[in-house]
Amino acid sequence: MFPSFxxxxxxxFIFGACIGSFLNVVIxxxxxxxxxxxxxxxxxxxNNPIPFYFNIPIMSFLILKGKCGFCKAPISLRYPLVELITGLLALGIFFQLGLTPAALFYFIFGSVLIVISFIDLDHxxxxxxxxxxxxxxxxxxxxFVPQMDFVSVVWGxxxxxGILYLVAFVYYYLRKHQGMGGGDIKLLAMIGAAIGVKGVFFTLFTGSVFGTIGGVTVLAISEKSEKKQVKIPFGPFLSLGALTYIFWGEGLIRWYIDLLH
Structure with a gap:
């Protein structure tokens, strides 16, 4: 008898949350x-080693009330947040793709994007x-992904x-200082390898929209003296755009095309 849905x-979800615990270590x-x-x-x-019963994803944070079980030092909310996000990623991909090779591929891809996003936010x-x-x-x-082929990978x-490299080159030519790091260029190339050229354009557009909303929000809540020092990394927004494409990209593209007609 097969396990129930x-x-x-x-x-x-539990598997994803456990992987999220490891991602916290990497981050x-x-x-x-x-x-x-x-x-x-x-x-x-x-520096006390954390025993397994204090290292249960999400639950340990709640049971310990956000404090170390030994010294009572506060535990960053980042840890259960990453575990929750990764658990939801695994759950969402299962709903979207079932138990398929494509699901495993995109879960690994999404996990790497989570690590990149939080490292970019911190550093x-x-x-x-x-x-x-x-x-x-x-x-x-x-x-692994039926709709992808080698040509799509190469063009992606x-x-x-190429797109972000051109943007960075033009920005440097006009402003005489670097406006976009090489990390974003390599990240979008990696995204293109995973979701193809159509996914790249979707990611770049939605990532820019998310980035604009995020940037305006951060500036709005920042103190006046902090506004000039605020640096908003683009990597998390590109990652969010790529994940949006995986879950809803095709539907949103069709909706937009129908809207034009």
Missing amino acids: TFIAVIS HRMPVGQSIVSPPSHCPAC QIIPDKLSLPGIIIFSSSCL ILAGG
Whole structure:
């Protein structure tokens, strides 16, 4: 007898949340050059190793009331948030694609985007050790995703990297200083490898819309003295645009075309 749909959905969320716990380690350690394997998870305040019963995704944060079980130092809300986002990602992909190779591919892709987004938010960098191997790894999309083929992969990489490179070049030529980092260029090339050239244009458009909304919101709530110092990374908005394409892109494109007619 096959497991019920509800059971698989619950397991998908739990699996995603557990992966999210590991993503927290990567987000915290990779930018500072620490190993993501050792030492085991520990409290940054008291350095006590975190036992498994204090390391249950989302639940441990709630049970411990957001504090270390040993020294009572506050635990960042970031940890359960990443676990929740990754759990919802796994659940959403299961609803969208079922238990298929494409679902596994896009879950891995989405997990990398989550790591990149939070690192970019914290440090304003997108590590090459994620984006460059990601271009190669996610070029395999034509093997896992039915609607992708090798031509789409190649054009996706060229369009993704080329468009932002051109934007950055023109901006530098006009303003004489760098307005967009090379990390964003490599990220969009990686996105193009995973979702193709159509996905690149969709991601760039929706990412710009999300970025504009996010930027206006941040500036609106910032103090006057802080406005000139505010730096808003583009990576999280590109990542959000790519995930939007995976879940709703085709439907939104059809809706827009019908609207024009």
